[in-house]
Amino acid sequence: MSAVQKRRLAFDGCLPCRRRKKRCDLRKPTCLGCERNVLICSWINAPSRETHSTHFGKKSFKSTIKVPDSSNAVVQCRQPSSVASCVLKSPLAFFLYQHWLERTGNTMSAQRGQLNSFITVLPRLALNYPDTILQSLLALSGVHYANRNPNAQVSVETWTRLGLTLRALKHGLTAHATPQKSIDPVPLLTTTLVLCFIETTRGDRGSNLLHHLEAARFLLGQLLSSSVLSLIEDDVVEFLKEFYVYVEGITTLTGPSTEDRTSLLPGAEFDSTYTIPQLSSKSPGNLLGCSQELFNIIPEVQMLAQRCQRQSTEALNPTGSTDTSVVVELDDEYQELHNRISTWLPPLSASPDFAACALMYQEAVLCHLETAFLPSSWSHSLIRSRLLHFISLLATLPVDSPISATLTWPLVGFGVLSMDHSHRETIYERLSNMWDHLRLKNIEVSMTFLRRLWMEDPVSLSDGVKTPCTLEVDLGSIMRKMSVDITFV
Template sequence: MDDTLSRHESISTDGTSNDTPESWDGESHSDSSPSVDYEIKIHDASYPFVDSTIPPLPSSSSSATATAIMTAGSKRFRINYVASNNSGRSIGDDVTPKVEEIDGAEDLQSIKPLEAETPMATSTTAPTAAPVNVPRKRGRPRKHPLPVPGGQIKITKGRSKTGCITCRRRKKKCDETKPSCLNCQKNAVVCEGYPPKEIWKSGKQKMEDAARTKVLAAVPRSLPLLIDGVETEIDRRFLDHFVYGFSRVLTLINDDTNPFKEILLPMAAQHRGLMHSLMCLSGSHLSAFDPSPMLKERKFYHFHHAIQDLKDNIMSSSVKSSGASQEPELLVEDPIIASTIALSLNTICEGETKGEYRPHMDAARYLLVTQQPRNEKFRQFIVEFFQYHDVSNSITSLDRRPALRSDDLKLPDFVPQQAGMFVGVFDGLFNYISDVTRLRDRIRQRSNEGYEPAVDYQILSDAVSIDSAIRTWETSHPPDTPNWFLAQLYRQSTWVYLYRTIRPSKPSDKIAQVVDDGLAYLDQLPPDSGAFSIVLMPLFLLGCSAFLPRQRERIEKGFESLKAYSNLRNIEPAFKVVRRVWEVMDTKTEDSWDWEKIINDMNMDFLIT
């Protein structure tokens, strides 16, 4: 093909002709283009053969354009050719037109007409086109190019919910340092930590959890009490005070062999009523140091439960023993007897002076006389404890007399004297005190009946026998020990009790000497000695016999030391009685002999133990 030959072709399927087709090199055809005749045969294999001959192109002075419209079956084609004037050769000699299949008529409506090409498209499709100079925009050039339209959209990051509680409340960025963030430390605020992680759960899991929670809600969460009677934090405080504080002011023994810790406490752990009694006892003593309303309220709670449990046990035991056909059995168990003793001690801790101790002491007396405790070790403890308080009670009462001489209440034969937790019971000294109390009853009776002299020969003879026994009495405690000094104090006070009983109530050298000796033994006791736990009774007897002012000063100091050690609230009413006896001594000396009557006239009734 000659280089001078320029061919243009256009194929249109829209039924319209291309009147001014552009050349391939961007030039339009001239009017001097020669006319060329073509004969083209087209065959479509998919339709029946149709022999169509394109008619010769008409001649024109300016250009030659060939348009062929034919029908091959139902298909329609249109071909336009344009040849230049300078061509001397036939286009059909070396050009084979490309025939494309026209879409169906139903698809022709969806074809949009051609639009004018944009400058950018023209520059890309026409390599020979001149470049377009875009004017430079004013201002600083961009550091980064503008984002391409239709590019990746930047996703906005949501607020983090994993920061610490403090930063989230302050609406600050948290660095999420564990366990406390550095941002809080830098700003001098307290980091409250991080909320617990929530684990996502499906709807089914949530329903299962809700059902499980509903089932668990019906199950009681509370646990049974490990020890009945010890229920709250205050109760545990009562228990600690009983073990480490209160038990040591009740006996001579301060170590772990203290019977209140060794015998009563294990028994109370198995018996609710006894535990209530001990908690009430400890609470009464503790409330003297701490008068908190909560302590008092809890103390009364234990007192009422102890009384109710005591009544229930006695009633149930009475019903069991009422059957005539039944074998003889114990009325109550050992813890019930211990509860009566504990409740009588509670009156001492409370400082009650209206005879509140009487029903508890009477119940203990009845139970000990009518039955024997099962536990032999407990029997030794309870008999000694009861006899000590029973004999001491007779010193300040007109109608309370000891049951020590009763044949139904005997001490264990195997018990050694030094094994006692009190002074005077196992070693026999309290026998002499009981004898002196009976002499006082006989003298008082003769005086009230008008007999003269009130002390007859028989009373005097019995007093001489008691005096001889007191002089020969020896304690089993080693000499020069606190317990030995305490035993000597008891011996002196017993002789003072005898002398004040058979002799007129007036000052004398003998009574003054014995009182001074007793106070000397009192001064030998260490301030923290367990001997101070049972000093009140001998100190009371010495006080009722102190005629001299110097002796009264020492007696008063003794009461102060005793109160500082034990803080039992029966010490104050005891000293109040002693001061009243001193007043009677200074006015009506003879009336000071009967201090039991003075106490009764003061409308007071309490234990001096």
């Protein structure tokens, strides 16, 4: 090989080979080195630099992008990396990026304008980490677009981006689990959280979200304990913490118990004693509004509910014996926890929509706690009272309010409990309006679940107990009995 050819291999190679200071064989679209190392092969001078338009959008990249639906906010992005520029040269990729800024980013958040971290923080991270975060952002935008406007070309682009995301994530997680390597956890953590929302948006029925959530749990712990934490912008850290706490909180209330969850990350063991990070007043409220304190309590609620369930199972065992001290301890914990939740009030600075949504979450969490601890004959009247309050609060919240996108779990939870036809109609109508407005597939799946549940004979879901007041009301248990998996985030 001549000296000229060697120089050409060195200077005309793909970006990953340049960064790794390896010779590139110039094979396209994926060189041998990238294929062997499971890297995303990107080229700084390919495809053509010509700018042209298609019906999907312009091929050129603009570093300042106007966001029409965010009160004329303007997102000032950093100068994109070479890889990001190459990715966004694709007309379909640029179209999905624009769709994110105009529609998807606002659908995912309860905030608007500069307060919306899905528009201000996440695109900034995406342009800095194009191999992982940008690819996942484009995939999520594509899934969301397809829910409203099915399109074969967009679908191919979406699944291509998702495949690239998973390939890069697999490589990154494997490298992160290698003790000799030091890998930045920010792109891996952000990507796993975006993948959680991809599963939500496409109506995950295979518990795929749990796979991503376990990786996110490990990566967030690594990030918060790392020495580089102080070097990361505060808005990024708070955004990622709130993102994780929201997904973990809803999954904790409706998914399998932490004891049944196992780590899916190579080289990592699942730690059931892991403490979910506490949110501070700096939390942007993109997903929780003003409900941060309530979500900080959710892990305690679910742990107590699981202990109560185990105690009830042991009490029903004829050969078992009831430990009085355990019962007293559970009662004390219940009273203390119930008092903390019931006396909580939204901050005075909260907007009316945020306050109404927070109070609805308060009713839902209290209902979850009471049905787990109290005998069904006692909890029935409480359930009805909380349901009536929930319905009255729901009437005050416009369906197009950004925060209403987070109400899927409370709506389905109270839909399971409702025995009144008018209440069921109200809940179903709200879910239907949310589906029309937001186009998140998990809402449609939830509507199907409720229709099926309401058509079922209650006896088949209550272990033979016929009276409505003793109907099993644990949403997670009902879904497992009906062989249904719904992601409510």
